[in-house]
Amino acid sequence: MAKTEAQSTNRKLEIISAAIEVFAEVGYYRATTAQVAERASISQPYIFRFFATKESLLLTALEVSWSRVIESFRKVLETSSPELLETRLILEYEHIQALHLNEILLQMQAQTMRETSIQETMRSGFKEVREMVLNAFREAGIDKPEERAMLFLARGMLCNVAVALHMPELMKG
Secondary structure: OOHHHHHHHHHHHHHHHHHHHHHHHHOOOOOOHHHHHHHHOOOHHHHHHHOOOHHHHHHHHHHHHHHHHHHHHHHHHHHOOOOOHHHHHHHHHHHHHHHOHHHHHHHHHHOOOOOHHHHHHHHHHHHHHHHHHHHHHHHOOOOOHHHHHHHHHHHHHHHHHHHHOOOHHHHOO
16 A cells, blocks of 8 residues: 555544544534544545545444444454353453443434434444344354344443443443
C-alpha cells in the first residue's frame, strides 16, 4: 500500500472513531459532521471525501462495531472448549463493553432508528451474531441451543442497558 493510500485509510478510521464517540455522546440526530470533524481534527469537507452523507458514516460506524463483536466471538469459538464456551463468550462481551462502550451505546441508539438502511445494518449484525452463537452451541452439544442462544443475546442486551443506565445491579443474578 502506498504511503498516501495508508494515510487515507488511517484518516478514514480516525473519522469513524470520532463519529462513534460523537454519536454516542450527543446522539446521532443531534450530532453534526462539524462536531465529528472537530473531534477528528480535520475540516468538515474532508469527511465528505470518504462519506457521502452523515447516514453513510453512521452505517460504517455500525458495521465497524458489529465486526469487532463478530471477530472477537470468532476468536473465542476457535479457542474454547465446549464446557467453557458460553462463559468465555460472556466474558468476551464484557471485555468489548469495557473497551468499546461508545460502540455499544451507538448500537443501542441504532436499534430505535426507523431508517430502513440502519435497521438493515442492525438486523444483519444481530443475525450474524445469533447464527454464530447458535451454531457454536449446537456443535458444543449444549442442551436447548436455541433457547441458550436467545438467553445469551438477551443477557447481552440487559448488560447494555445496565451499563448505559449505570445500574450494575441489573447484571447480578
